[in-house]
Amino acid sequence: MDIPYTVEARPDTGVYNAKVGMWLFLASEVMLFGGLFSSYILLRVGAPAGTWPSGLLSVPLGTINTIILALSAITTLMAWVACKSRMFERFKLFQGLTILLAIIFLCVKSYEYRDKLTHYEVVLKSGEIADGHLIRREPSGDIVLHGHVVKEHAELMNGRKHVEHRELTIAKDQIVRMQNYGPWHNTFLAIYFTMSGLHALHILGGLVVMGYLWGPGSRMWKTDPDRFTNRVEVSGLFWHFVDLVWIFLFPTLYLI
Amino acid sequence: MQATSHAAHPAARQDTHHEAPGFWRSYVFSIDHKVIGIQYGLTALCFLLFGFFLMLMMRWQIAHPGEAIPLLGSFLQGLLGDVAANGIISPELYNSFGAMHGTIMVFLAIVPLAVGAYGNYLVPLQIGANDMAFPKLNMMSYQIYFLGGIIMFVSFFIPGGAAQSGWTSYPPLSMSVPTDGQTFWLIGMVFLITSSLLGSVNIITTVIQLRAPGLTWMRLPFFVWAQFTASFLLLLAFPPLEAAGVMQLMDKVAGTSFFLPTGLAVGGNLANISGGGSPLLWQHLFWFLAHPEVYVLILPAMGIISEIIANNTRKPLWGYKSLVYGALGIGFVSFLVWAHHMYLTGMGTHIATFFQTTTMIISIPSVIILTCLLMSLWGGSIRFNTPMLFALAFLPMFGIGGLTGLPLGFSVADIHLHDTYYVIGHFHYVVAPGTIFALFAGIYFWFPKLTGRYMNEYWGKIHFWTSLIFMNFVFMPMFVQGFSGMLRRMSDGAVQYSDLKVEGVTGALSSTVIGLNNFILWGAVGLGLAQIPFIINLFWSISHGEEAESDNPWNATTLDWQTPTPPPHGNFVTPPSVYRGPYEYSVPGTGRDFIPQDEPPAAR
Numbered sequence: 001m002d003i004p005y006t007v008e009a010r011p012d013t014g015v016y017n018a019k020v021g022m023w024l025f026l027a028s029e030v031m032l033f034g035g036l037f038s039s040y041i042l043l044r045v046g047a048p049a050g051t052w053p054s055g056l057l058s059v060p061l062g063t064i065n066t067i068i069l070a071l072s073a074i075t076t077l078m079a080w081v082a083c084k085s086r087m088f089e090r091f092k093l094f095q096g097l098t099i100l101l102a103i104i105f106l107c108v109k110s111y112e113y114r115d116k117l118t119h120y121e122v123v124l125k126s127g128e129i130a131d132g133h134l135i136r137r138e139p140s141g142d143i144v145l146h147g148h149v150v151k152e153h154a155e156l157m158n159g160r161k162h163v164e165h166r167e168l169t170i171a172k173d174q175i176v177r178m179q180n181y182g183p184w185h186n187t188f189l190a191i192y193f194t195m196s197g198l199h200a201l202h203i204l205g206g207l208v209v210m211g212y213l214w215g216p217g218s219r220m221w222k223t224d225p226d227r228f229t230n231r232v233e234v235s236g237l238f239w240h241f242v243d244l245v246w247i248f249l250f251p252t253l254y255l256i
Numbered sequence: 257m258q259a260t261s262h263a264a265h266p267a268a269r270q271d272t273h274h275e276a277p278g279f280w281r282s283y284v285f286s287i288d289h290k291v292i293g294i295q296y297g298l299t300a301l302c303f304l305l306f307g308f309f310l311m312l313m314m315r316w317q318i319a320h321p322g323e324a325i326p327l328l329g330s331f332l333q334g335l336l337g338d339v340a341a342n343g344i345i346s347p348e349l350y351n352s353f354g355a356m357h358g359t360i361m362v363f364l365a366i367v368p369l370a371v372g373a374y375g376n377y378l379v380p381l382q383i384g385a386n387d388m389a390f391p392k393l394n395m396m397s398y399q400i401y402f403l404g405g406i407i408m409f410v411s412f413f414i415p416g417g418a419a420q421s422g423w424t425s426y427p428p429l430s431m432s433v434p435t436d437g438q439t440f441w442l443i444g445m446v447f448l449i450t451s452s453l454l455g456s457v458n459i460i461t462t463v464i465q466l467r468a469p470g471l472t473w474m475r476l477p478f479f480v481w482a483q484f485t486a487s488f489l490l491l492l493a494f495p496p497l498e499a500a501g502v503m504q505l506m507d508k509v510a511g512t513s514f515f516l517p518t519g520l521a522v523g524g525n526l527a528n529i530s531g532g533g534s535p536l537l538w539q540h541l542f543w544f545l546a547h548p549e550v551y552v553l554i555l556p557a558m559g560i561i562s563e564i565i566a567n568n569t570r571k572p573l574w575g576y577k578s579l580v581y582g583a584l585g586i587g588f589v590s591f592l593v594w595a596h597h598m599y600l601t602g603m604g605t606h607i608a609t610f611f612q613t614t615t616m617i618i619s620i621p622s623v624i625i626l627t628c629l630l631m632s633l634w635g636g637s638i639r640f641n642t643p644m645l646f647a648l649a650f651l652p653m654f655g656i657g658g659l660t661g662l663p664l665g666f667s668v669a670d671i672h673l674h675d676t677y678y679v680i681g682h683f684h685y686v687v688a689p690g691t692i693f694a695l696f697a698g699i700y701f702w703f704p705k706l707t708g709r710y711m712n713e714y715w716g717k718i719h720f721w722t723s724l725i726f727m728n729f730v731f732m733p734m735f736v737q738g739f740s741g742m743l744r745r746m747s748d749g750a751v752q753y754s755d756l757k758v759e760g761v762t763g764a765l766s767s768t769v770i771g772l773n774n775f776i777l778w779g780a781v782g783l784g785l786a787q788i789p790f791i792i793n794l795f796w797s798i799s800h801g802e803e804a805e806s807d808n809p810w811n812a813t814t815l816d817w818q819t820p821t822p823p824p825h826g827n828f829v830t831p832p833s834v835y836r837g838p839y840e841y842s843v844p845g846t847g848r849d850f851i852p853q854d855e856p857p858a859a860r
Contacts (some may be wrong), residue, residue, distance in 0.1 A: 001386055001826040005465050013464060017389040020461045028453055028491045035496030035541055039503065039514070046534050048518060184511035187532040191514070194506055 007227045022234045026241050033245050036198070040191050040252060053188050054256075055160030056181070058112065062254040065108050069243045072101035076236045083229040088221055091232070095214040098239070102207045109200050116189065119181040120145060121156065125174050131156055132165060134180075141172035192253050199249060202242045209235045287391035288825050292398050293377030294706070299402060300368040304692075305787075306409075307360040310353045312780055317345040318749035319777040339417055350747035351420035352437065356408065358423025359441065362549065363448050364405050366687060369695050370556035371452070371490065372401065375459050375483045378702070381816035381823060382477050384468025384832040384854070389461040390454075397454035404447030411440035422745065424546070427515035427538050431507055432522045442505045449498045456487035468815065468854075470834035474580070475853070477814045477838040478573060481580050482559030485587040486552045493548035493591065500541035507533075514538075536601055543594035551590045553687055554654070555583060557694030558625055561647045564701050565629055567812050568644040569636025570849050572839040575628040582628070585621035593618055599667040600674050608667040615665035622658055626651065642716030646697035649724050650690060657685030660735065675745075678738020681731050689727040696723075699794070704809045708821045709801030715789040722786035729779030733772040740769045749773045811850045814838055818852050 009016050044052055075097040082090035115133075122130040122145065132147010145168045150156060179185055183193035213231060220228040276282075286292060313332070316325050322344060325332060329343020339349040380388055388394045411418040416435030419425065430438050463484050467476070476484075503514040511529070515538045518531030566573045573579060595603065595611040630651055638644065660682040663669040673679065696719075703711045741763055742750045750773075751757070755764035808817040815834070819827055832854040840851040 003385075003387055003389060003391070003466070005389075010465050015465075017461055017465050020464055021390060021393075021457050024457045024460055024491060025453070028457075028495050031492050032495035032499055035499030035544075036503075038496075039499065039537055039541070042537050042540075043514070043532070043534060046537075047532050051518075051532050182510070183506060184513075184530060186530050187513060190506065190510075190512035190530075193510075194503060194512070194514075198502065 007224070007230060016230060018230060018234045019237070022237050026237065029241060029245075033195075033198075033248075036191070036195050037248065037252070040195070043187050043191060047187060050154055050157060051186065053157045053159060053186065055158055056116075056188065057159075057192070057254045058115075059254050061108055061112055062250050065105055066246065066250050068101050068105050068108070069246050072098045072105075073240055073243045075101065076239045080229070080232050080236050083225070083232050086225065088218075091221075092214065092218070095210060095232075099207060099210050099214060102203055102210070106200060106203060106207075109196065109203075113193075116181040116193075121179055121181070121185070122170060122175055123177040124149075124170070125176055127151075129153060129156065130168055130170055132168065135167070142169060143172075143175070143178075144169050195249060196253065199242070199245055202245070206235070206239050206242055210239070285395060287387075287395050289376050289380050289388045289391065289394060290823060290827075292394050293373050293375075295398050296368050296372030296376060296401070297374075299398075299405065300365050300373060303360050303405060304365040304369070307357050307365055308784065308787075310357040310360070312784060313345060314350060314353050314357065315773075315777045315780045317350055317747060319773040321748040321751055336412065336417070345747070347747040348417065348420060351422075351433075351745075352412070352418040354745060355419045355422050355425070355441075356412070359408060359419070361687070362423060362553070363445070364401075364408065366553050366691055366695075367452070367490075367549070368401060370553065370691065371459070371483065371486055372398070372455060374479075374556055374560065374695075374698060375455070375487070377706075378816055379459055379480055379483050380462060380466065381819060381827060382480050382814050383463060383466060383471055384815045384828065384834065385462060385466035386826045386828065386831070388458050389465055390458050393454045394458050397451045397458065400447050400454070401451035404444045404451060407440055407444035407447060411437045411444070414440065424542055425504070425538075426542075427504060427507065427535050428517070428520055428522075430504070431516060439505065439508050442501050442508065445501050446498060446505075449494045449501070452490045452494055456490040459483055459487040460491065468832045468834050471815075471853070474577070475834055475837050477559075478562040478576065478579050478583075479556075479559035479814075481583050482555040482562075485583045486555040489548040489552050489555075489587055489590060493545045493552075496541045497545035500538055504538065536598075536603065539598050539601060540595070543597045544591075547594040547597065548587075548590040550683070550686070551586050553691050555586065557650070557654075557691040558583070558629075560694045560698040560701075561650050562629060562632075563812075563814065564643050564647040564697050565632050566839045566841065567701075567810050568639045568641065568647070569633055570639075570841045571632070571636045572837075572841055573628065574631040574634070575624075576837070576839065578624050579628050582621040582624040586618060586625075589614060589618040589621070596665055596667075596670075599670045605667070612665060612667050616662075619658065619662065619665075626655060626658070641700075642711070642713055642720055643697045643701035645717065645720045646693045646700065649720070650693045650697065653685060653689035653693060653727070657682060657687075657690050660685065672741070673738060675743055676738035677734040677742050677744055680744050681734030681738060684731050684734075688731065689724070693723075696720075696790070701810070702816075703794075703797065703801075704804040704821070705807075705816065705819075706822055707798050707801070708804050709797055709799075710804060710809070711797040711801055712793050715793045719786060719790040719793065722789075723783065726779050726783035726786055730776050730783060733776055733779075737769055737772055740765055742769060808852075813840055813850050813852050815853055818854050 003017070004010070005017050007016060013020070075094045079091050079094035079098060082088075082094055118134050120132065120134050122143070124130060128149050128151055130145055130147060130149045132145040135144040135146050137143050147165055147168060148163050149168065181189055183190040213235060217231070218228070220231070283291065286295075313325055313328065324343035325345065329340070332340040333343050336349065339346045345353070376388070376394065380386070408418075414436055416437055418435075418437040419430070419441035420433045420435060420437065421430035425438065425441065463476075463480060503512070506512040507514050507516060513529045513531050513533040515535050516527065516529050516531060516533045517535060520527045520529065520531065562573055562579065592614040593611060595607060596615045599608050660678070664673055664679060664682060700711050700716055703709070742753070742765055746752075750765055750770055753765045754770055755761070755766055758764050804821065807819065807821045810817070815832055818832060820829060834853045835856050836851060836853055838853060840853075842849045843851055
C-alpha cells in the first residue's frame with residue numbers, strides 16, 4: 001500500500017505531504033517560542049524596578065553565533081540546490097559545512113553557559129558583594145575570584161559598565177551566601193537559559209537529522225533521489241526556522 | 257459500489273497483505289490508522305472509567321466527610337498508605353484525586369477519544385484515503401500518549417502522591433505542595449502535548465493532501481471539518497502550554513522563579529527563591545490552551561452528532577455551509593476568549609470587558625451549529641435507534657451546558673459564580689452529557705463498521721435512559737449549590753459553611769443545599785451502574801451481536817461506509833472517486849433514500 005503524494009506534489013495543493021507536515025509543525029513551533037517571547041515581555045515589564053539586569057551576555061560571542069547561523073542558512077540552501085541539480089558531491093560538501101557550523105554554534109553556546117555557571121555573586125559579612133569568575137577553591141574553603149567588589153546589589157545590574165577586575169581572595173568565614181549565575185540567580189537568567197536552551201535543543205535535533213541525511217540516510221540518493229531531495233528540503237525548512245528564532249533571540253537576550 | 261464483505265475481502269487481501277504481519281506489528285506497533293484508532297479508543301475508555309472512579313470516591317467524601325469509603329476503603333489504604341488511613345480520604349488525597357480527575361478526563365480520556373480514536377479511525381475513511389499521511393508518526397503519537405498516561409498514573413504511588421493543585425496547576429500553590437507529583441504531572445503533560453502535536457499535524461495533512469478525487473472542501477462530511485478545526489486548535493493552542501510547562505518544570509527542578517513572586521512565603525517562612533516572577537503569567541499561558549481545548553472537546557462531538565442526525569433523519573443536514581463556517585468561526589474566536597477564566601485575578605476592567613465581548617461573540621457560532629442540528633430534525637422520518645437517542649439527547653444537554661456558560665462569561669455575574677459548584681455544573685453539562693453522549697452515540701453508530709455486528713439495541717436503550725436520568729441527577733443540583741455560594745474544591749463538602757455550624761451568618765449554607773451532596777452521590781453511583789450494560793454490551797456484541805446485513809447497514813452516504821467490513825489495511829477495494837455532497841438523503845426522483853458519495857451520476 002502506497003500513500004499518495006509522498007514524493008510528487010498533489011496537483012491542486014502544489015505540495016507533497018511532508019512539506020505540509022513541516023509547515024504545520026513550524027506553525028506550532030512559532031506558538032511555542034511565541035509563548036516564551038510573550039513570557040519574556042510580561043516578566044520584564046512586570047519586574048520590580050531595578051531588578052532586570054542588562055549587558056550580562058557577551059555581544060561579540062552572540063554576534064559570532066549569529067553570523068555562524070546566517071552562514072549555515074546559506075549552506076543549507078546550497079545543499080538543497082545541489083540535490084536539485086543532481087550534484088551529490090556538492091550536496092555532501094554543503095551539508096557537511098552546515099553540520100560543522102551547527103557544531104561550532106553549540107561549542108560557542110556551551111562556552112557561554114560555562115562562563116555563566118562559573119560566575120559567582122558572593123555576599124560578604126561586611127555587607128559588600130564580591131562578583132566575578134571563580135578561579136579556584138582553596139582546600140581551606142577560601143575562594144579565589146577574578147572580579148570586583150561592590151557596595152550594593154544594584155551596581156551589578158549593568159554588566160556593560162567597565163570596572164577594573166582583579167584577583168580577590170575571600171576567606172571562608174567571610175562568605176554569607178554564594179550563588180553562581182545559573183537560571184536560579186534571577187529572572188533574566190532564568191528566561192535566558194530556558195529560551196536559549198530550548199533553542200540549543202532545536203539545533204541539536206536539527207544536527208541529528210542533518211547528520212543522518214549526510215551519513216547513513218544519504219544511501220537513499222541511489223534509490224530514490226527525488227524523495228531524498230524532499231527530505232533535504234524539509235529538514236532545511238526546519239533549519240531556517242531555527243535560524244530565524246535565533247535572529248529574534250539575539251537582540252532580545254543580548255542587546256536590549 | 258456496494259461491496260459486500262464476502263466479495264470484497266479476498267480482493268482486498270491480495271491487494272494489501274503481501275505477508276501477514278506478526279502479533280506485535282498488527283496490534284502493538286501497528287501503523288494502520290484503524291488499529292491506532294482502536295488503541296486510542298480502548299486506552300482512553302479505560303482512563304475514562306478510572307477518572308470516573310476517582311470522582312466516585314470524591315463524591316463519597318463530599319457527602320460523608322470523614323467516613324471510610326465503603327467497599328473500596330481498605331483497598332485504597334493498602335494501595336496508598338497513610339493518605340487513606342482507615343479508608344478515609346485525607347484532604348491531601350482529595351486534592352490529588354481532584355487534580356487527577358480533571359487531568360485524566362480532559363487530557364487522557366475525552367481528547368484522545370474524540371480526536372485520537374474517532375479522528376484516526378474515521379477521517380481517512382471519510383475522505384477516501386488509504387491511511388494517514390504519516391503512519392509512523394501516527395504510531396508514535398499513540399505510544400507517546402500511552403507513556404504520558406503511564407507517567408500520570410504512576411505519580412499516585414510516589415512519596416507525596418500525585419499532583420494536588422487542580423488540573424490547572426496554578427503556581428505558587430503547585431510549587432508549594434510538597435510532592436514530586438507535580439513534576440510527574442508536568443513531564444506527563446509534555447508527553448501528551450507532543451503526542452497531540454504529532455496527531456494534529458497528521459490529521460490536518462491528511463485532510464489537505466489525501467482527499468479522494470472529486471472530494472472538494474465543500475463535499476467533506478461535517479465530521480471531517482470538525483476534526484480539521486479541532487486539530488488546528490490542538491496544533492496552535494497547546495505549544496504555549498508546553499512553554500509554560502517547561503517554565504514550571506524549571507521552577508520545580510532548576511530553582512527558577514518564573515511564576516514565583518518576590519516575597520513569597522510558604523508555611524510562614526520566606527521562600528528561598530530569586531523571585532520577580534508572575535503567577536498570572538501561568539494563568540494566561542494555561543488558559544490560552546485550556547479554552548481552545550474546550551472546543552477541542554466539543555467540536556468532534558458536534559461532528560459525530562451531525563453524521564448521526566443526517567443518517568437517521570434521512571435528510572440532508574440543514575445549513576451545511578453554516579455548520580462549516582460556524583465550526584471555523586468557533587476555532588478562530590476560541591483563541592480570543594481565554595481570560596474570561598481570570599476575571600477575579602484583578603487583571604483590569606478594560607481587559608475584562610474585551611474578553612467578555614469576545615466570549616459573547618463565540619456563543620454565536622455555537623448557537624448557529626446547534627440551531628442547524630435542531631432544524632435538521634424538522635420534517636425528517638426519524639429512526640429512533642440507540643445512536644440517534646444519544647444524539648438527540650446531546651442537543652438539549654449541550655444546550656444547558658452552553659447557556660449556563662453565559663452568566664460566567666459576564667464579569668459581573670462571574671464575581672458571584674466564580675469557583676462555585678455552578679461552574680462545575682456548567683462545564684460538566686458540556687462535556688459529560690454533551691461530549692460523552694456524542695462519543696457513546698458514535699460507538700453505537702460505527703460499531704457495525706468495526707465488527708460487522710450491531711450492538712444490542714435493548715441494552716443500548718437501557719444504557720441511554722439510565723445514563724440520561726442519572727447524568728441530570730448528578731449535575732442539575734450543582735447549579736442550585738453554586739447559586740447558594742457553595743465553593744468547589746472543598747474536601748468536606750462545605751460542612752464548615754453549614755448554617756448549623758455558623759448560626760446567624762448571612763450566606764451560610766442550608767441543610768438542603770448541603771444535603772444535595774448525598775443526592776448527587778447516589779446519582780453518581782447510579783450513573784456508574786448504568787455503564788455496566790454498556791461495557792458488557794460492547795464486548796459481548798463483538799462476537800455475539802446481531803450481524804449487520806451489509807457493509808452499509810445504516811444506508812449511509814459517506815465514504816466510511818463504502819468499504820469492506822471491517823476495512824482492511826488500505827481501506828478501499830478500489831480507490832474511490834467522489835461525485836456528490838456528503839448528505840444526499842431522500843433526493844427526489846431517485847427511487848431510494850440515499851446516494852453514496854462515490855456513486856457516479858446516472859447516465860442520461
